[in-house]
Amino acid sequence: MEQHRFAKERLLSSIVERIPTVWNVLYRLPVGQESATDLMERLSSLTTGYTPDPEQESQEASYYDYPVLKQPLWHWEIIWYFFLGGLAAGCYVIASIASLFGSKEDRAIVRTGYYLSLLALLPCPLLLVKDLGRPERFLNMLRVFKVKSPMSMGIWGLLSFSLFSGITAIIQAARDGLLGKWWGARLLAALPQKLLALPGSGLAFFVGGYTGVLLTATSVPLWSRSKLLGAIFLSSALSTSTALISVISRLIGTSGKSLHKLEKMQWTALFVEIVGLLAFLRNTGRAARPLVGTGPNEHGPTFWRIEFGLGLLLPWLLQGLALLFGQRTTAKQGNRGGRGLLISLLVLLGGYFLRRTIVKAGHVSSRDARTTLWNARR
16 A cells, blocks of 8 residues: 555656646647647637637728727726735635534634635725725715616625624634633624624625626626626635635644645636636637737737646646545645645636736727627627
């Protein structure tokens, strides 16, 4: 049995060592007569089902190629808001799952998840105020409650989730002794944290996915063509938050069994995200060109190399190989865990670039007059 285990570990190590070679072949070096750009173009056509035909598209009606839509004014503030909001929501959901269904060993996951959720949530209102330009604009959004408005629902969802995230984290701090031993801390520690986690988790799911729904509600072809952005952002929120909790858990020395549960959850979330993203590209078709193409101002190189390759496919394969070959993390490996840390950091990188490339590519998509009119005729 011992020899069999060592043989599996050597096979896994050899596969991991060959990944950089395969990576260079796919993304840097020519494949036969094809360059990396040609390969990305083939991937773009394969996933979207669309091949550009400039001659035919030039005959489509437009008003002197002037943009039909006004370009969105969202920049780095919204990108980081999407990313941190997803982390806050995902960390809360994972902590609640560990609290409701986990063992005593998973208490470290509960503690880490609730603290990280609140920490990731704190900058979100500041980022929104920075994007709006004036604080009173943020306050004006609280004057109305429109069920049919994704932006109005999003603000109220964020506010409600912030309340539950803050209360849950304070209860956890009181139970951990961080608030002292006075009567107020004892009262807080006695509050039903698990009961509060139920509505809090529902709001967390909403916050994790509503940013994608917000993009879908616009007229930008890339964002509005498919209805899957909300599901993609939600699965990304779960994968990145699992990665963040895994990083902190390895650094503080959480038990190997708890880390193994996180690894399986991370692999599953990555798989759902990959499937959802590929389905999104297929449904979006021509409108996905600014995201996956390699032409001027298109974001295909960043998407295929960093977001999809480094941030999704590679960590999913590495994590899958580790789970397949029984590479269970032990308590000692939890502190060092170079491979596990690398996988988690790649997932976090992919989660950020998912939001960045989709927002940036949306700017390009809004300037494409013919695709906008094509999208309006559906």
